[in-house]
Amino acid sequence: DTAVSQTPKYLVTQMGNDKSIKCEQNLGHDTMYWYKQDSKKFLKIMFSYNNKELIINETVPNRFSPKSPDKAHLNLHINSLELGDSAVYFCASSRAPSGSYNEQFFGPGTRLTVL
Amino acid sequence: TQLLEQSPQFLSIQEGENLTVYCNSSSVFSSLQWYRQEPGEGPVLLVTVVTGGEVKKLKRLTFQFGDARKDSSLHITAAQPGDTGLYLCAANFGNEKLTFGTGTRLTIIP
Numbered sequence: 026d027t028a029v030s031q032t033p034k035y036l037v038t039q040m041g042n043d044k045s046i047k048c049e050q051n052l053g054h055d056t057m058y059w060y061k062q063d064s065k066k067f068l069k070i071m072f073s074y075n076n077k078e079l080i081i082n083e084t085v086p087n088r089f090s091p092k093s094p095d096k097a098h099l100n101l102h103i104n105s106l107e108l109g110d111s112a113v114y115f116c117a118s119s120r121a122p123s124g125s126y127n128e129q130f131f132g133p134g135t136r137l138t139v140l
Numbered sequence: 141t142q143l144l145e146q147s148p149q150f151l152s153i154q155e156g157e158n159l160t161v162y163c164n165s166s167s168v169f170s171s172l173q174w175y176r177q178e179p180g181e182g183p184v185l186l187v188t189v190v191t192g193g194e195v196k197k198l199k200r201l202t203f204q205f206g207d208a209r210k211d212s213s214l215h216i217t218a219a220q221p222g223d224t225g226l227y228l229c230a231a232n233f234g235n236e237k238l239t240f241g242t243g244t245r246l247t248i249i250p
Contacts, residue, residue: 029182066226068183068240081237115182122236128173129238131182 029132037138045102048116057099060115144241152247161244163212163229170232177226
């Protein structure tokens with residue numbers, strides 16, 4: 026069984042479009058995250074939710090809107106896509122927020138290409 | 141802003157050789173983790189170190205946490221092709237998030 030799953034795996038779209046990426050975890054974790062990994066493989070946190078509440082929002086443009094309908098799901102909606110949004114987006118989960126030295130489990134990533 | 145610098149950025153060595161990867165910061169961490177990421181996949185945790193001076197071993201991998209809690213190293217003995225991947229350190233600086241390092245891309249040549 027997949028612990029953290031994301032859909033789609035690949036997303037190719039035109040500039041200006043709106044798109045969503047979905048994430049689900051079946052580990053029973055309370056905390057979920059969205060990360061962006063750029064072409065140089067630098068992994069940077071975007072958002073974190075704990076028990077459906079937003080706890081981290083790292084100066085991400087407001088075109089990016091996360092939504093957590095329940096503890097097992099964290100979706101990412103992106104409006105008015107720009108060329109610079111092209112990257113691999115990773116969802117992750119942990120038992121508790123990272124201040125508690127918890128292991129983060131990552132999904133397989135969604136490669137977004139904006140043309 | 142806390143930064144984690146990893147060195148080297150790229151490393152390509154022959155199978156059977158030993159190597160060390162470094163992770164450094166100007167700020168003190170509460171804890172440090174090492175992850176390995178293979179192409180097309182997400183990072184996977186290798187180890188967590190929390191005590192200054194701590195050394196942990198995982199088969200041929202040895203992880204060290206610096207005494208001052210500002211640096212860490214990963215040493216691989218007798219590298220194998222299966223060790224190829226992107227190695228990422230990730231630190232907690234006393235807040236609710238992990239800050240990832242700049243990464244080391246390791247290639248082991250058979």
